Amino acid sequence: MQEVDQISFPPEVLSRIAPDLSLERHLKLGLRPCLRSFSEFKPIAVSSPALEDEPNLVGSSIVSHGQTKVICGISIGVVEAKNQSDTLNQNETNSQDSKSDGEYDAEPVYPVVDIARGRTGAPTEEEMILSQRLYEWVLQSKIIPASALLTNPGVAIANQTSSSQGSSADVTILYPEDSDMPDLFSRVKPYKFVLYVHLKVFGRSGPLFDPCHAALIGALKNTRLPRIYVPDSSIYSIKIPIRSRGNFGHRVKETRIFIDENQDLSNPLQLNKDNIGGASNYGLYDLSPGSTSMDVDPNVIILADLEGDAEEAECMSKLNLIYNPNKKSINNISYSGGGMVLTKDTLKQCFKLAKKRAENTQ
Amino acid sequence: MSTADRRRLLGPIDASPLYSDITPKVHSSVGEAGKSDKEVRKVFIKTGLVSNASGSSYIEASNIIVEVSVFGPRPIRGSFTDRASFSVECKFLPYLKQPQEDLFRGDTHANNNGRQGLTEVEHKISQYVETAFLPCIILEKYPKSTIDVFITVISTGNTTAPSSILNLTNWIVNCSSLALIDSGIEIKDIVTSGHIKYLQSEQRLIVDPLENEEREDALDCLVSFESLKNDEIVGLWIDGNQKLLTEELLSKFIKECSSMSEKIRANFNNYLLKLCEN
Numbered sequence A: 001m002q003e004v005d006q007i008s009f010p011p012e013v014l015s016r017i018a019p020d021l022s023l024e025r026h027l028k029l030g031l032r033p034c035l036r037s038f039s040e041f042k043p044i045a046v047s048s049p050a051l052e053d054e055p056n057l058v059g060s061s062i063v064s065h066g067q068t069k070v071i072c073g074i075s076i077g078v079v080e081a082k083n084q085s086d087t088l089n090q091n092e093t094n095s096q097d098s099k100s101d102g103e104y105d106a107e108p109v110y111p112v113v114d115i116a117r118g119r120t121g122a123p124t125e126e127e128m129i130l131s132q133r134l135y136e137w138v139l140q141s142k143i144i145p146a147s148a149l150l151t152n153p154g155v156a157i158a159n160q161t162s163s164s165q166g167s168s169a170d171v172t173i174l175y176p177e178d179s180d181m182p183d184l185f186s187r188v189k190p191y192k193f194v195l196y197v198h199l200k201v202f203g204r205s206g207p208l209f210d211p212c213h214a215a216l217i218g219a220l221k222n223t224r225l226p227r228i229y230v231p232d233s234s235i236y237s238i239k240i241p242i243r244s245r246g247n248f249g250h251r252v253k254e255t256r257i258f259i260d261e262n263q264d265l266s267n268p269l270q271l272n273k274d275n276i277g278g279a280s281n282y283g284l285y286d287l288s289p290g291s292t293s294m295d296v297d298p299n300v301i302i303l304a305d306l307e308g309d310a311e312e313a314e315c316m317s318k319l320n321l322i323y324n325p326n327k328k329s330i331n332n333i334s335y336s337g338g339g340m341v342l343t344k345d346t347l348k349q350c351f352k353l354a355k356k357r358a359e360n361t362q
Numbered sequence B: 001m002s003t004a005d006r007r008r009l010l011g012p013i014d015a016s017p018l019y020s021d022i023t024p025k026v027h028s029s030v031g032e033a034g035k036s037d038k039e040v041r042k043v044f045i046k047t048g049l050v051s052n053a054s055g056s057s058y059i060e061a062s063n064i065i066v067e068v069s070v071f072g073p074r075p076i077r078g079s080f081t082d083r084a085s086f087s088v089e090c091k092f093l094p095y096l097k098q099p100q101e102d103l104f105r106g107d108t109h110a111n112n113n114g115r116q117g118l119t120e121v122e123h124k125i126s127q128y129v130e131t132a133f134l135p136c137i138i139l140e141k142y143p144k145s146t147i148d149v150f151i152t153v154i155s156t157g158n159t160t161a162p163s164s165i166l167n168l169t170n171w172i173v174n175c176s177s178l179a180l181i182d183s184g185i186e187i188k189d190i191v192t193s194g195h196i197k198y199l200q201s202e203q204r205l206i207v208d209p210l211e212n213e214e215r216e217d218a219l220d221c222l223v224s225f226e227s228l229k230n231d232e233i234v235g236l237w238i239d240g241n242q243k244l245l246t247e248e249l250l251s252k253f254i255k256e257c258s259s260m261s262e263k264i265r266a267n268f269n270n271y272l273l274k275l276c277e278n
Helices: A011-017 A019-028 A084-088 A090-099 A125-141 A209-221 A308-314 A344-361 B101-105 B120-133 B164-183 B247-277
Strands: A044-047 A057-065 A068-080 A110-115 A154-158 A171-174 A191-202 A228-231 A238-244 A247-254 A257-259 A278-286 A300-304 A317-324 A329-336 B016-019 B043-047 B055-061 B064-075 B085-092 B145-155 B191-199 B204-207 B218-226 B232-240
Touching (some): A011 A019, A068 A209, A110 A209, A125 A191, A191 A209, A209 A278, A209 A317, A278 A344, A300 A344, B043 B164, B043 B247, B055 B164, B064 B164, B085 B120, B120 B145, B145 B164, B164 B191, B164 B232, B164 B247, B191 B247, B204 B247, B218 B247, B232 B247
Parallel strands (some): A110 A191, A257 B016, B085 B145
Antiparallel strands (some): A068 A191, A068 B016, A154 A171, A228 A257, A238 A247, A278 A300, A317 A329, B043 B055, B064 B145
C-alpha cells in the first residue's frame, strides 16, 4: 500500500481551505487570525463630514471600524401631525417629558442598510435584519421624543406691491412665532418630520450592527432640522390630474411643502442623549468541543469584535450588547446561535467588556 | 405606489417629500475658488480601501466624491463563454439631488431610500463608462466570468445642471481606471479623460470647470482617451447648445481634453509608481 504523504499548507492557504482548523490553532496559541488579542476591539472612529448643499440631507456621519466603512445619511419627509393637542401644548409637555422619564412618546427612524457586495437586487437577509434591529433600537431606547419632530410650517407670501410676475426676490416667508397674523396660519396644518436613514457599508469584515449603530448615532447627533413652509396660493399651486376608479381626469390640488434653506433657522434635533449607549459584539468559542458536561467550562473563549469569515462562521454563539454609560446599565442584549451554554461567568465577563468599550468609545 | 416594499423600512406611506427652496440660490463652489481656466483641479486619490472587492479606488475632486469597486473576474453559472462579460453600474447615494429629479420622484414615495433600478442619469453614466472601458480590458483572458464595476457617487457637490454631469463622469472614468488597475485585471491601457467648457459669448475655454450653472451659450465636451494607442478616443460626450458646434471647435475641444487627460495620466503614473515603491 502506498504511503500517503503528509501535506502542509502555509497559514493563509489553510485559513481558506479549513477555516475551523486554522482558527482553532490560532486560538490555542492565544492569538486570533486578525492578530488581535481575545478581548481587543477594532478601532472605531466616527466623523461628521460636511456634505453641504444637499437640502434634503439633514445629518450625516462616516464610521470606520477596522477595514469597514459606513456612510450614513439622514434625509427627511413630512407627514401631517395627527394629534392636534400635542402640537398646541408642545412647549409645556416638552418640559414635563424630560422630568418624568419614560412617559413621553418616542419616534422611530426608518433605516435602510445597503452593504456593497458587488451584486444588485433585493436586499439580503442581513441587510433586512440590521435595518429592523436599528429601527427597534431607536424606538425602544426612546432617544427621539415625539415632540422633537413636530414643526409648524411657515407661509411664503408674495409681496403685493411687486409686479404680478412674482419674481423670486419678492417672496417673504413668515413663521407663526414671529408674525402677528394668526389668520394667515389658520389653515396651515402642523407637520411632523419623518427621518429616513441610509447606511452604505463598504468593506464588510465582520458583524455590522456595531458600526451601523455608531454611524446612526453620529448622524442623529449632528442632525439639524430645517424650517419648512407652504407657499401661499398666490405664488404656487399646481393641479395634477389623478386617475381614480370611476373618475378619470379628476383634478386634485397639491400643496407642495418646501424646505427653507436658510441655515440660521434650522435647529439641532433634540435627542434624549441619556439613552444613547455603545454597542459591542462577542463571539463565544468552545476550545473543547468533545465535552458535553453542563458545568462551567473554562475552555470557553470570548472573542470581542468578530472579524473575518473564520471567526464569524465558527463562533456559533454570538452576543450583542448595548451598554449605556450614562445610566450605567445594559440597554439591549441579543444572543443568537446555539450549541453553547451561556454561563453566568461568561455573561459577566461580556458585560465588563461592553462597559469598558462603551465608556472608551463615548 | 400600490405595492409596498416589504423588504425595506420606508416609513409612513402618506409622507410627502420636501422640495427645495422656491428661491434659487447661487451656489458658490466650495474648494479651490480662483482656479485658472487652464488648470486641472487638485484631487485626492486612494486605492484599495474596500477590502472585499477585487479592486477599489476613491477620489475627491473638490466637492465631488466618488468610490469605485471592481468585483471580478467572478465565475458565471451556465454555459461556457469564451470571454468575460463586463458590466458597469453607477449609483448615486439616495439622498443626493440629481438632474430632473422631479420627473422620477414625482409620484413615488417620499423616501428615496427605496428607489430601485437606475435613474436616467445613472444609466447614462454607466453606459458611458462601459463603452469607454470595453476596448481596454482584455476580456479574452477571462473566459466564463464576469467583471463588474460598481460606482458609488457619495457627493456631487450639488451639481444638478445637466452639464455638470459631464464633469462628474470625467472623474468617475478616471477613478474607475485606478480601480481596474488595483484589481489586477489585465488591461491594454489606462483610460483617462478630460472635460472642457466653452462659453461662446466670452470666447472662453475652461478646462475642468468648477462652476456649472446653466447657460444658453455653453458647450460642454468630455472625451476619454487611451493614450498608449496613439490617443485613441474611447468615449465622447457633448452637451449644451449644439447649434454652436463647428468642426473647428470640436477639434479644439478634443485637443484641450487630450491635454487635460494627459495631465491626469501623468499624475496617475506618478501615484502608481509611488505605490510600487512602498
